Amino acid sequence: MTEDFDRHNTKMAKKKAARDKIMATKTEEKGLIIIHTGKGKGKSSSAFGMIFRCIAHKMPCAVVQFIKGGMNTGERDLIEQNFGELCEFHTMGEGFTWETQDRSRDIEMAQAAWAKAKELILDDSRRMVLLDEINIALRYDYLDVAEVRDWLLANKPPMTHVVLTGRNARDELIEIADLVTEMELVKHPFRSGVKAQAGVEF
Amino acid sequence: MTEDFDRHNTKMAKKKAARDKIMATKTEEKGLIIIHTGKGKGKSSSAFGMIFRCIAHKMPCAVVQFIKGGMNTGERDLIEQNFGELCEFHTMGEGFTWETQDRSRDIEMAQAAWAKAKELILDDSRRMVLLDEINIALRYDYLDVAEVRDWLLANKPPMTHVVLTGRNARDELIEIADLVTEMELVKHPFRSGVKAQAGVEF
Numbered sequence: 001m002t003e004d005f006d007r008h009n010t011k012m013a014k015k016k017a018a019r020d021k022i023m024a025t026k027t028e029e030k031g032l033i034i035i036h037t038g039k040g041k042g043k044s045s046s047a048f049g050m051i052f053r054c055i056a057h058k059m060p061c062a063v064v065q066f067i068k069g070g071m072n073t074g075e076r077d078l079i080e081q082n083f084g085e086l087c088e089f090h091t092m093g094e095g096f097t098w099e100t101q102d103r104s105r106d107i108e109m110a111q112a113a114w115a116k117a118k119e120l121i122l123d124d125s126r127r128m129v130l131l132d133e134i135n136i137a138l139r140y141d142y143l144d145v146a147e148v149r150d151w152l153l154a155n156k157p158p159m160t161h162v163v164l165t166g167r168n169a170r171d172e173l174i175e176i177a178d179l180v181t182e183m184e185l186v187k188h189p190f191r192s193g194v195k196a197q198a199g200v201e202f
Numbered sequence: 203m204t205e206d207f208d209r210h211n212t213k214m215a216k217k218k219a220a221r222d223k224i225m226a227t228k229t230e231e232k233g234l235i236i237i238h239t240g241k242g243k244g245k246s247s248s249a250f251g252m253i254f255r256c257i258a259h260k261m262p263c264a265v266v267q268f269i270k271g272g273m274n275t276g277e278r279d280l281i282e283q284n285f286g287e288l289c290e291f292h293t294m295g296e297g298f299t300w301e302t303q304d305r306s307r308d309i310e311m312a313q314a315a316w317a318k319a320k321e322l323i324l325d326d327s328r329r330m331v332l333l334d335e336i337n338i339a340l341r342y343d344y345l346d347v348a349e350v351r352d353w354l355l356a357n358k359p360p361m362t363h364v365v366l367t368g369r370n371a372r373d374e375l376i377e378i379a380d381l382v383t384e385m386e387l388v389k390h391p392f393r394s395g396v397k398a399q400a401g402v403e404f
Contacts, residue, residue: 028397046251181386186384
């Protein structure tokens with residue numbers, strides 16, 4: 001058993017040396033374009049997790065919610081009540097489009113949200129701006145993907161992280177992103193009759 | 203254009219009807235076993251996102267960090283300084299195992315973390331307990347996966363959510379989980395020399 005442990009420790013020492021060597025080459029700091037997409041859970045909640053990390057580090061940040069006016073109210077209340085001076089919060093959408101059934105209003109909302117997003121991103125005192133569910137607005141062509149891509153490439157301040165969430169991220173954005181994660185659904189309790197629950201879904 | 207909009211609105215109305223019908227069958231509330239795994243980002247940050255949702259809803263909760271003593275310090279500080287009365291926080295691990303190179307100490311730490319986790323879960327006033335990076339401890343056999351599975355099945359209070367994070371989730375746990383998400387890495391900036399950054403990684 002002691003021999004096993006020694007072997008393990010030696011292996012881990014090698015792993016550490018290899019890892020340290022790799023990490024030593026990672027020296028650059030820059031503002032990233034980050035995308036969370038896929039059908040699984042965690043796209044918005046991990047983006048909010050990063051917003052809370054920013055808040056923890058006293059880094060000014062902001063959130064624009066593009067679509068789901070009705071959800072993620074938990075995070076909004078928590079941020080507005082406790083950390084409003086560090087994190088501006090704008091909810092522009094009015095629920096998913098199948099709730100509103102009014103495409104022209106959806107487009108207006110998405111355009112207003114994008115205008116606000118641009119304003120927030122341009123102020124480089126902010127270190128992270130979360131564009132929550134913007135991918136949905138792009139998928140339904142409420143926003144022009146080429147315009148969003150070109151604007152980000154031309155105007156995002158170098159140290160600002162911009163996080164874009166939502167299913168079906170457009171290829172045009174994936175191409176310019178630095179960090180892309182696809183949340184894959186492996187198992188979901190809705191399938192067995194469990195409803196959306198506080199703490200988990202909202 | 204108006205015709206297009208009408209067609210869109212009709213389509214969305216149908217979508218809403220279908221969705222409402224499905225959602226009406228989702229009536230059960232229960233405490234879930236939730237797993238975040240995969241090589242992508244967002245496993246821990248989305249779990250912390252859920253913890254912040256619980257805090258927002260004033261639901262008592264708790265976090266046990268099994269492995270990464272050195273990371274996720276942002277969340278810990280934020281929670282301890284602002285929401286300590288709602289969310290107990292225990293950091294038991296001392297960095298990844300290749301940092302410590304001491305298997306027997308790692309096992310001791312993991313066992314102590316699991317003992318604390320059981321105590322926290324058994325108190326059913328808590329609605330969510332996050333076992334952060336427990337999958338790493340299970341993968342290296344610092345904990346016995348059959349014991350963890352059997353204990354959760356036998357003892358988890360019915361309304362308590364238990365969230366288990368980390369790469370390489372064991373099949374034994376995926377089998378008993380209600381909600382499993384795999385975070386897939388699509389693009390990562392480490393590949394191009396960017397280092398771990400505050401707000402994004404910790």
